[in-house]
Amino acid sequence: MPYSLQKDGAKVCVTAVSSFASSFDRAATLAPQVKSCAQKYGTGKVNIFAHSQGSPTARVLLNYGDSKNYIASITSINGVNKGSKVADFLRGVIPANSVAETTVGKVADAVGDLIDAISSSGQNLRQNSVDALETLTTQGTDEVNNYSPWGINKSSYCSKSSETHNVNGKSIKLFSWTGNDATTNILDISDGFLYLTSKVFGSEKSDGLVGVCATYLGQVVGDSYHMNHIDAINHVFGIHGWTEPLSLYTKHANRLKGKGL
Numbered sequence: 001m002p003y004s005l006q007k008d009g010a011k012v013c014v015t016a017v018s019s020f021a022s023s024f025d026r027a028a029t030l031a032p033q034v035k036s037c038a039q040k041y042g043t044g045k046v047n048i049f050a051h052s053q054g055s056p057t058a059r060v061l062l063n064y065g066d067s068k069n070y071i072a073s074i075t076s077i078n079g080v081n082k083g084s085k086v087a088d089f090l091r092g093v094i095p096a097n098s099v100a101e102t103t104v105g106k107v108a109d110a111v112g113d114l115i116d117a118i119s120s121s122g123q124n125l126r127q128n129s130v131d132a133l134e135t136l137t138t139q140g141t142d143e144v145n146n147y148s149p150w151g152i153n154k155s156s157y158c159s160k161s162s163e164t165h166n167v168n169g170k171s172i173k174l175f176s177w178t179g180n181d182a183t184t185n186i187l188d189i190s191d192g193f194l195y196l197t198s199k200v201f202g203s204e205k206s207d208g209l210v211g212v213c214a215t216y217l218g219q220v221v222g223d224s225y226h227m228n229h230i231d232a233i234n235h236v237f238g239i240h241g242w243t244e245p246l247s248l249y250t251k252h253a254n255r256l257k258g259k260g261l
């Protein structure tokens with residue numbers, strides 16, 4: 001993904017936060033990296049592309065210290081902006097402070113440590129999968145939205161918002177897109193898992209982990225792409241549906257450039 005953007009002339013910084021932690025804890029880790037990236041290239045501000053929990057994590061920065069000064073835009077990609085019914089389901093079947101919660105949490109934390117060891121350039125990132133689950137529920141995401149309300153239209157579940165927002169005196173643009181199908185390619189080993197998780201949504205359109213309407217943030221670029229939650233970041237092994245995820249990133253980067261960002 002970074003290579004495709006760089007090939008088109010974009011300057012790219014890849015950040016690292018805990019795989020499993022609350023959106024607020026992840027934001028505290030992300031904040032200095034955003035500032036560093038803005039200063040590294042001398043642009044003063046960055047355009048954040050944020051997938052899944054990356055969206056609420058990045059949105060916390062809009063109301064976190066001086067971080068908003070370094071942000072030109074945030075683009076949510078299959079982002080958990082109004083909660084995930086999968087997280088709601090799991091929170092419902094795993095009792096708080098139970099042996100099951102402790103056991104599942106330890107396993108998930110170990111997986112998170114492995115992921116971060118591979119992808120974070122040796123950073124020691126703290127895992128807390130229980131906090132991650134809590135923050136991705138509808139209730140947990142409401143806490144994020146109350147803290148950082150910009151780009152979220154609370155008038156109804158499927159209401160959309162606008163592109164430009166005045167964030168405490170700073171003009172920041174917000175965008176989002178998502179896929180609407182859990183199973184997109186029979187060769188993709190992740191589709192079976194997402195097929196099962198999608199059952200939580202009933203007849204509601206989703207990407208397997210997040211409902212389409214729950215991803216809406218700011219200006220909705222598209223909400224019917226043929227891709228699931230994992231396709232959106234060109235995993236696994238680049239196998240995806242009819243929508244080419246890499247093209248969405250490069251087209252949007254050019255869109256931002258055209259807006260002078």
